[in-house]
Amino acid sequence: MNEALFPVAVFFAAIFTNNILLTNYLGMCSFLSVSKELETSAGLGIAVTFVMAITTALNWLVYRFILVPFSLEYLRFIVFIIVIAAFVQLIEMIIERYSEGLYFSLGIFLPLITVNCAILGASLFMVIREYDFITTFFFGLGSGLGWLLAILAMAGIRMRLKTAKIPKGLEGAGISLVIAGFMAMAFMGFSGMITI
């Protein structure tokens, strides 16, 4: 494949063929609990996309220029999670100061994000797959958008299901997992489109 196009391929693969939620099961906790309403899902999804794109790139810089030169790679779990937590805290403070509207629509989701496994997962995948900086940024952005797409689709379907008669034992988490399974199957239709 053309070298220059690789980041683009990774970007689309992260959204469709290797969706971080539907093929790697990352970010399930907030996915299951927040996907009841379309609006809140969109808010959380956008916040996740933003944080994931930036922190994955930040973590790449930290890993490449601090951890590798000092052979401290084994500390990456702690360092990555600190970078993510610090970044989330910083963003929360900035939007609280400058934009009240944004704070009330997005700010409430930020604390949830620190413990979202998808964010840390994207950083760990980027290390294992040995992406360069540009690819890493596109991978983070794509993974975030893929997560946003999945949670929006899920919220849409769940809103339609409100009036449906569901077996008692499947209500709540059960039916959401079944829907997620069907969505994962639908997304498998994309496979073969891009191989990375």
Place this chain on the structure above:
Amino acid sequence: MAKGIVKKTFLAPLGKDNPVFVQVLGICSTLAVTNKLENTLVMTLGVMFTTALSSWTLSLMRSWIPSRIRMMVETLVIATYVILVDIALKAFYPEMWKQLGPYVGLIITNCIVMGRIEAFALQNKPGLSLIDGLASGLGYAYVLMIIAFFRELLGTGSLWGYPILGSWWTNWSIMIMPPGGFFMLAIFIWVVREVVLKEAKK
């Protein structure tokens, strides 16, 4: 420590307070590796080790942690134990370490670990917290082992890598692919809840 409390602490996460099928917590990091029994066992042992020891450690430290930076301290303790698991796996079991990839590191964000610390370890004595952490890990492990059992059996016709079902069996390859994990967990939760609902009616 009264014996009754110990027993109750140990048994609750295995049944009525099970982290997976009652609270649906912490499935993110492990569901991805449930297409093979062996991987699942190693992963869940890692989760058990982390939950038990970080509950114990934080329970020991509980009166010295300022509540403002509580989350940060918890994360650091958990991450320390996860790093231990990661290093041990890399040293003694490099093949498995490669297969599990990023999922070992993701134990840090497993909601069960932090959930047990917040809900239990910070209010209870170290010994009891250790038991609670261990039992939560065990409750988590056996559910995922059951899921892995069915996924590997139906998906590849074998268990632990050994062929069981023979050549007449057509592999349900969907079971070892991502949708299979979602369906299997949904079915498991459904069955358990139906049983619990029926018992509640009696």
